[in-house]
Amino acid sequence: MLIIDSKDCENIDKALKKYKKKYEKSRTLNQLRERQAFIKPSVRHRKKVLKAIYRDQMAAGLLDK
Secondary structure (H helix, E strand, C coil): CCCCCCCCCCCHHHHHHHHHHHHHHHCHHHHHHHCCCCCCHHHHHHHHHHHHHHHHHHHHCCCCC
């Protein structure tokens, strides 16, 4: 549960903005999306390896984006 401390004189828009920032930082939405479908550990590991290879190639200048 996210709790936002707001002052009495604070605008509701500012409080809502604080809530949204705190919500993004908590990564609640990402966790929800991950839990929607089961991903096998081998597939998860393979994606991680492919991302690392891609990052290395981008850093080396082998790929143009």
